[in-house]
Amino acid sequence: MTGSDLPWGPLLAAYVVLVGLSSGLTLVTWWLNRPGGSAAPSIDRYGAWGAMAVLVVISVVLVVDLGRPERFYLVITRFENPASPIAMGAKLIAVKMFLLAVVIYALERRSPARANRVSVVLVRTVVLTSFALAVYPAALLARSWGSPLANSSGSALIFVITALLMGAAAVLIALSVVRVRSEDLNGFLHRTREALLVLLCAFGISLAFEVLSLAGRPSDRLLLSQLLTGGFAVVFWGVVVTAGIAVPAVGLLVFPGKRAALVASAVAVLAGAATARYLLFAVGH
Structure with a gap:
């Protein structure tokens, strides 16, 4: 399947963003939940359910984009063209949904100790x-x-x-909206906030070096001009840099204990990271 088979538009953009959100939820909950504690099984459970819900939405997007459910089934089950990025992505999504279903079953149906043992067997595969x-x-x-x-x-x-940013932002929103009372959940909330700040710094640095790398060849400089001063400049500077990095960084640093500030900062991070993924998809077309 090639790009000409599918329309260039919102469905593919949504697919690119949602794939990052699902991956980020899994990676962030695994990364920040390693210290354990009494709340660890609950965090693992909610992270698995959240990632599964996003994957279900992604599957619906793929079915709509491909036009017929049977085409989605064929993309998953056939191996004639294993190098196809679409086929590879669909198979990875199917594998992750299966693994998450096993993890969710273990977390929901078995004792916490046994669920933890089962999760340890699966977690590395899910993370990879x-x-x-x-x-x-x-x-x-x-x-x-x-x-x-x-x-x-x-x-x-x-x-x-950006996947990690979206995952951390989604977790921060969930923990800020609910009434966090336990010491373990408060600790997880603090770790998520700190991780979000580190990721924002990494995001800013990676964007800066990406801009520098595009300043070489003439064709790349044309892309750079579209991004920095052309038709995408308002979106890049306004949504990605200002709303997606600067504003949430200030909010997380200045108002670390304010739930409203945490939620607003996390929403801004989600918007900025999703927009950055969209720009990688759209600039140059």
Whole structure:
């Protein structure tokens, strides 16, 4: 399947964003929940359910984009073209949904101790699959849709960082909206806030080096001008840099104990990270 088979538009953009959110939820809950504690099984459970819900939405998007459910089934089950990014992504999604279903069953139906043992067996595979899905849009957009920015040197890193940002932001929103009372959940909330600040710094640095790397070849400089001063400049500077990095960084640093500030900052991070993924998809077309 090539880019000409599918329309260039909102469905593919939503797919690229949602794949990052699902991957980020899994990676962030695994990363920040390693200290354990009495709340660890609950965090694992909610993270697994959240990632599964996003994957279900992604599957619906794929079915709609492909036109018929049987085409989605064929993309998952056939192996004639294993190098196809679309087929590879669909198979990774199917594998992750199966693994998450097993993890959810273990967490919901068995004793906490046994569930933890089962989760330990599966967690590395789930994490590796999630990491692969976080990077995967770079190959999808560069090969199947010919997105010039997705073919740049730093696109894979940006896809990973934005996935982690969206996952951390979603977790922070969930923990801030509910009444966090236990010491363990408060500790997880604090770790999520700190991780979000670190990821925002990493995001800003990766964007800066991506801009520097695009200042070389004439074709790349044309892309850079579209991004910085052309038709995408307002979106890049306004949504990604200002609303997605600067504003939430200030909110997280200045108002660390204010729930409203945490939620607003996390929503801004979600918007900025999702927009950055969209720009990697759209600039140059």
